[in-house]
Amino acid sequence: MQSTVNYLWHTDDLLGQGATASVYKARNKKSGELVAVKVFNTASYLRPREVQVREFEVLRKLNHQNIVKLFAVEETGVSRQKVLVMEYCSGGSLLSVLESPENAFGLPEDEFLVVLRCVVAGMNHLRENSIVHRDIKPGNIMRLMGEEGQSIYKLTDFGAARELDDDEKFVSVYGTEEYLHPDMYERAVLRKPQQKTFGVTVDLWSIGVTLYHAATGSLPFVPFGGPRRNKEMMYRITTEKPAGAIAGTQKRENGPLEWSYTLPITCRLSTGLQSQLVPILANILEVEQAKCWGFDQFFAETSDILQRVVVHVFSLSQAALHRVYIHAHNTIAIFLEAVYEQTSVAPQNQEYLFEGHICFLEPSLSAQHIAHTTASSPLTLFSMASETPKGLAFRDPAQDIPKFFPKVDLQADYSTAKSVLGAGYQALWLAGALLAGQELMLRGLYWFVETLQATCRRTLEVTRMTLLFLSSSLGTERFSSVAGMPEMQELKRITELRSKLRALAEALSRCSHNITETQTSLSNLSSELMKNRDQVHADRSIQQVQCCLDKMNLIYKQFKKSRMRPGLGYNEEQIHKLDKVNFGHLAKRLLQVFQEKCVQRYQTSLVTHGKWMREVHDTRNHLRMVSCSVAAFNTEAQGAQESLSKILDQLSHQLLQDRTKEAQVSATPTAPHPSPALMDLVL
Template identity: 40%
Template sequence: MSSYLRGSANYVWSTTSILGKGATATVHQGVNKVNGEPVAVKTFNHISTLRPQEVQIREFEVLRKVNHENIVKLLAIEEEQENRGKVIVMELCTGGSLFNILDDPENTYGLEESEFLLVLAHLYAGMKHLRDNNLVHRDLKPGNIMKFIKDDGTTVYKLTDFGAARELQDGQHFVSLYGTEEYLHPDMYERAVLRKHANKTFGATIDLWSIGVTLYHVATGNLPFRPYGGRRNKETMHHITTKKESGVISGIQTKENGPIEWKRELPVNCQLSVGLKKIVTPLLAGLLEADHHKIWSFDQFFGEVDAVLARKAVNIFHINKSTLIKVYIDPKESYRHLQEYIFEQTDINEENQILLYKTSLLTNLVEEYVNASGFPQTAETDPLFLFNKENNNVNIPPFQELPKFNDFSTVISVENDASQAKFACSIGHQAKRQVERFSLYSQLICDTVDNLTKYINGNLKDLHQQLQHLLEKCQIYRKTAQIFEMSQKISNYSLKSNSAAELDSISKDFTTTVAVGVHGLYKQHSVENNLRLQWDTMSRDLKCPSKTLAPARARTQVEHLRDSWQHLVRDRATRTLSYNDEQFHILERIKITQTINRVKNLLEVEVFPQYEALSENFGDWYKMAQNVHLKTEILASDVEKYENKLRDFGEKLSIDNVDFNDYIKNNFDSSKKTNVVKGRRNMKSQELKNILEGYKKESNHIKEVILENSKLIISVRECSDELKEKFLNID
């Protein structure tokens, strides 16, 4: 009886513990004999020995040449003790292959955004290292990209399987055929699969096509080019890849001999945001180019990916839709570019955009000339809030129905039941993501109410303080004007000005209308906090999904679905079931049906209606809030106009004062007067002196008030600069 264990000088592995299998080799899980470290061991079958010797040793040479974090690390090349064949010992990637990850029902529609960007970054880095060493892989696909989980829990994706790799300079070509047909460049597909044009040669850029297909697969969960019937429809596959126009990134045939559905955009149901799709789609279009005159170079690919990865994600909660959007902006771009990107996704003109970060206008925190690298750091749970000056309606997007789950067949089939259970898990994951998304949006609605209320109340508080200052200033000017007029009468000043009446004229409407309006709004909202109280009243009977732990409940239900699915997968592996096993199998099918109904009800009956009701109430509240905001802006404009008028009045009063002082100096010179006149003048001068002293005191008081206000303004500016500097340093 032969043993399942095999070994080399320093490693041992089990032939039944298979991690992956190809045409010429199998990868097993093994351990280091000395320290027990788990490893991956690649062994070669007899077919591999039929290859030329130089081809057999090429993989060893390539692995010895490369050394990079995003390429699976070579630990040793040893001889198997039993048959003396060479084995390759590599680090073990416990996360499995990217193909298996995409095959998981959680990723039916591709990886989530952050994981996609991680794959893109690591694939780019690994490929750049290969090209820096003049190497081509020639079999790039998700199955040859491994997920390595580091000790700190972070993920690193690594290229593996260099059996087809070889050294190839730019401009050099090769004739040998390698690769997996769904990921092959059309020219290589024509030779390798259709057996045509036997003398055609290929360059290093064939890897770029494979990267494009891989990235599309990672983004969507599906291959970009899919003929009806799959691999058996080879001619149609070749037709799709060679006849597509430039810019087309997918071609799908849904029925036999049917038309091809060409697409230039990524599908709606993939997990990437609109903002990321916008910059990834041109990248895919450039990679999936069969025309030799339009095909990208590696330098262009590396440059484009560099630009994508350098962009900064700005999370924005779009109030009018109650949804989250993402804008990817180059760190060197400015606030104006951010507005343009927002317009592309929302159709809100730049002049109508209001962006809040927490309770402050973004424009108060970021100057127009500041690069995006200086913008505040945002997250999905801590975004910017986007308002539209001209639109106070809130209309949420229509609900996206989940795929229909059909009941299990009355006839037990371990194969079909496992597939049906996997489909149920896929629906469960979609439902869970929607529950999480609507729960997040509901929480952001509440955050919007909180931040907008504080912003409006803060503006009213500042406006009220400004009003109080102007009213005090007006009183000082009024006293000064009255004293000034009395001085003019006593001195028989001929150029008398009616300053007090003029001040009353410019202040009448302000004190009777504007001041009353500011006082009223300030009392209602800054003091009594009416907007907040109105929201609390309107939303008292509403539930927020995040408060009812809906996301956690959805995750629990999906875990139950996955447990049942794995049970049916194990049943499929046994092929035949005993009577007892069959009864448990039936119970798992019942559990799956019940669980999928529960998670769908959680979404469709509980969470989405709660989000919908919350959005509807928020729409009503937002109209009131925007009305208060509009009134505040109108009053602020009136206050500013009055402040300008008061400033002009003060300047005119100062000029009149200078003229009057000159008159006093010129007309009350003692050397030109008689003693009699001097006596009468002394009496009037004493009276005038007393009045002027009072006037001087009032003037000094004005100066003190102005000085104090100047200090306050300087203090406010210093606080603003400090706040700006704080946000500029956050990145």
């Protein structure tokens, strides 16, 4: 045990160790509160006095929720070593989070945004106080769990930090190889003499490497053999990187350099976030300090991302879920354009459903009027243009699974098990995404079919009302010809109009029959969709993958313990060999479930979805034609009926006048022959 006046700790509770100090988990002697103590070793006192006290002075100057708090500076009892008493972060470091097999291919999007927000806020506080950190890396970003279970990341280890204004330079070299700016790498790692000076933008390079690492689970610049083994090539990659590239790798010895301008397909970040993030990475991973962004632009661009809201959109035509990042004050027109950029569906062809209801988006309104969405409850986008659904693009996790060496090698076996387990967790994440995609396809299509059925009901109601009106009109005749009298011109017109109305009634009857058949077809499709949704809900492939992972995790943890030992006894070695065999069988079983029960079902559902989408498009177009025909027939029938009524009204008026005249003539005694009536009124 070691202690100061107010704190004590056990040397076994080591949290981290560096060249000049070690960090332990400690407790307050009075309250029992957990803290972290940084104990400086004898090597630290070989540094100049101003360097020794610099970390204390920097930490005392800072006060921010995203920077580890300094509680006190004390000394050990006997050796009188300086001790920094700091805030204890129980979640470990960002590096430990990324080293976990669950995050082998990068953080989930929501967690990455938390990291981005915390790092940007912490760095902004440093720049406000004119502090340059000079050792930004995942290992120096600590994780604390908030009261509501949320992650809070904090910058720590200010041993290399110092005060430095934007226009000032420094010449001393600090930092960690993989995250060092190339100019600093040249002097610190390659030991090449050079007279370069460095500014605050060296922190931006380190932030860029850290963010890439957090987004992908790997470093952006990797020579063959790794950064620590091939240092000259590492330097060459970082200095020869073309503008706009965010990563460079060498896949074989003396092989060519391959540049990447996008994040890898295994990255879990959405296309919407990647499109915002990649330009930032490209401009801070710039070796020429004159071309590299300054902190002002970095803060402006990252704040722009963090101030945006996410609208989840599931494209039925593409069978793909999108996350659209927009500002709340943007108009819906800007949102529609953002959707177009991700889906290639033009704004005029975009139609939306939300929770089964048609969602009308008025372009001139604020985006705040858009409903709150989630990944499981997105806006459903239906495109007027038919296309083949592509679905989720992904890399088969089997391609990232290495094989165990036949002989027992504790370190190699641990590394292999870690890589295999990481690929297994990627398969689990993909299995969830594929199953969720099937649910969104079926649910969205079901909702759209429901809207088509509602259209059928409305059109059928209009058709039947028009038919009822026509049947009542055609069921009676107001006039008939008197025998022996020549037909009047109006009577011919009446006959033509009545024939036209009968033809329209027949056409509307055919439309009614057509709509009824369409309703039956849509009802059958709805039943199929519900049946398939029940099958998706009954799917247990994710649970099977998780079961394999749980068993693999137990073996992995044992390998993790064993790697720290110098060797194994005979019996332990035999158990280790059996564990390797079982681990391999479990991995094989996991991949089999993923391929046969996740991927194949998803691909089958994509084909079926494409077929159903074509049917729905055809039905929709057909319904539109029928609806237009019904509307046209209805208008035409109303016009014909109005013309018929007008003629009949004129004849009625004429008949009334004739009868009146006839009555007047018959009342005169000198009239020997009364005029016969031309027509009889029939009720």
